[in-house]
Amino acid sequence: MKPSHIQPVIKWTGSKRTIAPFVGSLIPYTPRAFEPFIGGGAILPFHKAPYITAGDVIPELIALWVLIKESPEEVAEGYKERWERLQSEGYTAYYAIRNSFNETRNPVDLLFLSRTCVNGLIRFNSNGDFNNSLHHTRPGILPSRLKQIIVQWSGWLTNVRFVHSDYRHTLLAARPGDFVFLDPPYAGTVGRYMPQEFDLLAFYAELERLNSLGVKWVVTLDGAAGGRQYESGIPDGLYLDRMLIPTGNSPFTKLMGTSIDAVYESVYLNFQAPLEDLADQFKDWGQISRF
Numbered sequence: 001m002k003p004s005h006i007q008p009v010i011k012w013t014g015s016k017r018t019i020a021p022f023v024g025s026l027i028p029y030t031p032r033a034f035e036p037f038i039g040g041g042a043i044l045p046f047h048k049a050p051y052i053t054a055g056d057v058i059p060e061l062i063a064l065w066v067l068i069k070e071s072p073e074e075v076a077e078g079y080k081e082r083w084e085r086l087q088s089e090g091y092t093a094y095y096a097i098r099n100s101f102n103e104t105r106n107p108v109d110l111l112f113l114s115r116t117c118v119n120g121l122i123r124f125n126s127n128g129d130f131n132n133s134l135h136h137t138r139p140g141i142l143p144s145r146l147k148q149i150i151v152q153w154s155g156w157l158t159n160v161r162f163v164h165s166d167y168r169h170t171l172l173a174a175r176p177g178d179f180v181f182l183d184p185p186y187a188g189t190v191g192r193y194m195p196q197e198f199d200l201l202a203f204y205a206e207l208e209r210l211n212s213l214g215v216k217w218v219v220t221l222d223g224a225a226g227g228r229q230y231e232s233g234i235p236d237g238l239y240l241d242r243m244l245i246p247t248g249n250s251p252f253t254k255l256m257g258t259s260i261d262a263v264y265e266s267v268y269l270n271f272q273a274p275l276e277d278l279a280d281q282f283k284d285w286g287q288i289s290r291f
């Protein structure tokens with residue numbers, strides 16, 4: 001995979017796109033890598049292992065990844081049909097496709113919705129139905145442009161195995177010497193992907209298990225958005241290094257029409273980050289700091 005000039009193929013809430021080059025540079029060479037909270041896969045092209053396992057609890061998302069990997073032309077054609085329908089029929093087409101997705105769970109519908117909904121926010125209600133509205137002022141990416149991106153990603157995904165699974169189940173296959181990148185849903189965002197709160201204590205227990213197994217990991221957690229603190233942090237003793245890095249502005253704050261906060265991501269590692277080696281490469285990122 002060539003991680004330079006990467007365009008997202010699936011736009012996903014909580015994407016690590018803006019910090020992907022930095023996080024990617026922390027990833028070590030290992031025989032196998034795991035990414036059990038894959039979402040929109042912003043870090044995926046930066047893995048350095050020849051075998052990668054990617055998982056998520058949203059079945060339609062995993063179905064979409066598999067389709068992009070195995071049938072990129074079909075995905076591109078499916079997006080084109082839906083996009084052309086939106087241009088000719090207007091907003092009713094969006095809501096018809098949204099209804100269709102909620103009934104049939106067609107993964108290409110999900111791709112279309114993610115590309116045309118308000119601020120690209122993936123949102124499900126308590127019934128598991130996609131409920132974000134059409135972004136009226138944006139037409140959605142041109143089908144010819146998205147096709148190029150889909151075909152490029154398909155080529156990158158040849159060594160990736162996708163699993164629809166809870167992260168702990170995905171990680172049962174991890175062995176000593178493997179690497180895991182973990183980007184769990186944020187505390188305080190119930191209902192964004194799942195109706196129930198993400199269990200941070202169970203997550204910390206899993207990190208402890210990976211430590212005892214001799215598996216290297218990098219975790220990103222929403223560190224601080226403006227004055228709000230979403231996470232209390234990974235308990236001392238579980239990690240060896242941690243830092244705060246700026247990510248840009250919060251799409252949720254934008255959506256709610258409040259003032260736009262600067263968002264920082266906390267990055268934790270169970271090994272020492274090669275920050276000094278990276279200083280030159282990331283010299284413009286002045287705010288990266290250990291904390």
Ligand SMILES: C[S@@+](CC[C@H](N)C(=O)[O-])C[C@H]1O[C@@H](n2cnc3c(N)ncnc32)[C@H](O)[C@@H]1O
Nearest residue numbers: 014015016037039040041042057166167183193
């Ligand atoms: C912050 S997003 C990951 C974003 C991703 N790194 C990117 O760049 O697009 C978190 C993801 O975890 C998934 N998720 C939530 N709970 C999960 C669980 N228990 N096991 C596996 N995946 C889960 C959500 O569906 C969501 O896609």
